[in-house]
Amino acid sequence: MKKLIIPILLLCINFAYSQAGAPATPYYNGFNFNQTGLALKQALAKKITETHTYILTYAQAENAIRFTDLDPDDATKTNLLLVYGFSPSICDGSEIPLDENDHRRRNKNDDGTGSCQWNREHTYARSLGTPNLEFTEANSDVHHLRPSDVERNADRGSEKFGIGSGNSGTVGNEWYPGDEWKGDIARMMMYMYLRYGDQCLPGNVGVGKPVANDPAMIDLFLNWNAEDPVSQFEDNRNTYLGNVNNFYAQGNRNPFIDNPYLATLIWGGTKAENRWPNVLLSTINFDLFSSLVIYPNPTSNNKIDIKTETILDEITLININGQLIQQIKNPILQNNTYSLENLTKGFYFLKLTSNKQSVTKKVIVN
16 A cells, blocks of 8 residues: 555664564564575464464454554544545545545444445455355454445455556456555455465465466565555554554564565565565575576577576576676566577576576586
């Protein structure tokens, strides 16, 4: 959700770093951030599951929303900000909009089933879960429950998320959450995947291309996570749910709100905002090339294929004597693949560079 981000100085295990939003340092004390890819995914999944110490009932989740989703621009703490909504709203006393479905905020106590009321939207639609989320812990997990206008909630139904632009609405057979909300949705879907595993697969709730190192994740959510930065609103709800001193807290946090860059470290793809630059960049060897595949290797047909979802700045091939054999700047990949041909027999070092980072692989031509 695109809003103003205000940095706050934090301290974490002898490191000083900046993170927008409320401090989350104690939550991650002792966590090993010196890992990437699926190892980091598994470690974060373990963390958010073990710290989910309070399982709310569905009724408690409704009450929690009255605290977690308060509009940060409302000093009276009366109105909730509604997911998928956009301004102005026909129900908040502002000017009459062109679109009658233009619902953005509601009084926190005005929940129900009628016009201009709000109800609980399962951003991970219950029917898309495997199994259905209705009678499981996921049904009342407030990290993916948001207040929504009753009619817009019904409009979305259980449509999968898909590509769109502008305000929220149906695009073909899919649902676009809106430019303002797509990052929120992405980070919630990532959380649900880590927290509930196969029950909440990203590919079951959104339409996109599977990620190379984890086919369950799709590029749609990685792109949205990068394109729509974290807002103060997201920080507020994340902090409330993570603080066990709050009456309706769960005890766990959504790590992708704390730092969207964690998704990049796990799945690659479009590079997201790093909210802890002095921690992650100095202590983690960021693997841009987690999706990289070089094949066949060894090769016997004087050709190798380089497959990666990373945009490459340069491909360099060097022989065992240190001589430059090929250098391709800004290579154009077809279907995420680039081919090096007419290679003579020998042992080579293949260096790939992207965003000032590089990886070198050994290649054998028989």
